[in-house]
Amino acid sequence: MAEPYYITTAIHYPNGKPHIGHAYETVAADVAARFQRLRGREVRFQTGTDEHGLKMAQKARDLGTTPRELADEMSGHFRTLFDRLNISYDRFFRTTEEVHHRASQAIWRAMEANGDLYLDRYEGWYSVRDEAYYDESELVKGEGGEKLSPQGTPVEWTVEESWFFRLSKYQEPLLALYRDNPEFVRPAGKMNEVRSFVEGGLRDLSVSRTSFDWGVKVPGADDHVMYVWVDALTNYLTGLGYPDDTEEFRTFWPASVHLIGKDIVRFHAVYWPAFLMSAGIALPKEVFAHGFLLNRGQKESKSLGNVTDPHELADRFGVDALRYFLLREFTFGQDGSYSAEAIVNRANSELANSFGNLAQRVLSFIAKNCGGGFTPEAPVADADAALTDRVRQACAVELPAAFEKLAFAQGLEAWMQAVFACNAYVDEQAPWALRKTDPQRMERVLATLYGCIRDLAIAVSPVIPDASAKILDAMCIDEGARSFAALAAGAPFQAVRVDNPKPVFPRLEMPETEPA
Ligand code: ME8
Secondary structure, three states, X not given: OOOOEEEEEOOEOOOOOOOHHHHHHHHHHHHHHHHHHHOOOOEEEEEEEOOOOHHHHHHHHHHOOOHXXXXXXXXXXXXXXXXXXOOOOOEEEEOOOHHHHHHHHHHHHHHHHOOOEEEEEEEEEEEOOOOEEEOHHHOEEOOOOOEEOOOOOEOEEEEEEEEEEOHHHHHHHHHHHHHHOOOOEEOHHHXXXXXXXXXXXXXXXXXXXXXXXXXXXXXXXXXXXXXXXXXXXXXXXXXXXXXXXOHHHHHHOOOOEEEEEHHHHHHHHHHHHHXXXXXXXXXXXXXXXXXXXXXXXXXXXXXXOOOOOHHHHHHHHOHHHHHHHHHHOXXXXXXXXXXXXXXXXXXXXXXXXXXXXXXHHHHHHHHHHOOOEEOOOOOOOHHHHHHHHHHHHHHHHHHHHHHHOOOHHHHHHHHHHHHHHHHHHHHHHOHHHHHHHOHHHHXXXXXXXXXXXXXXXXXXXXXXXXXXXXXXXXXXXXXXXXXXXXXXXXXXXXXXXXXXXXXXXXXXXXXXXXXX
């Protein structure tokens, strides 16, 4: 039995509506989750919202509302978007849930029992936007000479009584972790950055605040709330029922992968494993940092007026086309730039003109000319066997090997090459011409293509679940036969059946003018 698979996204700050970066990360995690289910693994997929902290408290104050009202409203927007994008999460987590307070206090007590928490005074720089403490040496100068965090966000001098976590004690254990698991953080460049940061020495971390109260209370010190990252990271455990010894926890912890953006690697690859070591909890197997999505090469921001509502992209291009674009266009782990033209080009050339056209011309030909089904009788020719092998290699070997490593673009490239091979085969074999000259051979050609389209639709289904399901429905393929196990088994097709095939990828219109 394959090992269970637990994938998480970062939990998102609901201090505003979700943006395209949130959609990107969550779609990628969804594709990984669907892919592992298709492989037959038991999967748990968690996403959600990170609702405490100063950033939320300040935003609510600016809007004249309460943090809870702000969180309720905005968290709803995240959930609605993820439902719209066909995200198959098992748990949508909110850190304001009562169970989460109990879990965060439990991990706190475990760290305290291990002698890793002490009360002192914090004096230093804090960025509310990043919810992060920075060393003086890490700061950079802004255009007006003001001090900024390495992420370019404002920092403020903070002096407070605070609980501290003995992060310094974990320098050696963390370096040993990276040594023994060189793929603990991927891509490799991010692992190197983390290692250098830890080699440079670790200072104890301030883990509580007294200047506001929107957070989880520190057990035994009611005037302190936990530093938001302590409770935020704990969500990965709470969602499985921690601190109770639940079946979910036993099955799915440690997590297979925490999927996050490149800006929050330090929290996941340094603080989180240190907290877990301190609390005596097993460590996640991997932290994968994806790149940032840019709008025509620029970061989206309110001041540039280029913030795109992901719903608008879904309305305009369709959910499957958007999902496909996000994973196909850029190497996962690097930054990528998107534009309406790039989405239209990709969707039209690969989905509508290549895969969609292949499926529609073959299936509608069968519907029209073969009464909707037949059992081929002519022998399998070399060209048929070669195409079947080629497609099966792409769908059952190359795409899964790439998706297993989260190398989505690479897997889809192998898949696309197989689609091209099928279209070339249709042109060479010209089944429409065989209809008059050799109808038995025509049926064999169509049956070969039918098998290939089935394989292609199953393999790509984690990326474009709706369109794949429509194609497989029109091919009368049982739900139970839509898996990698069915692909790998490679049973030849005895019978071909189609039922009312319809085009599933509309051709998209190229935008006439786009705002610069
Ligand atoms: O960091 N492109 O929340 P968040 C791609 N609450 N990904 C992007 C992006 C972009 N333009 N902008 C942001 C937080 N992201 C914390 C996480 S986890 C215990 C707590 C990614 O709403 C970002 O890197 O600011 C992060 O992984 C996720 O979106 C949520 O960001």
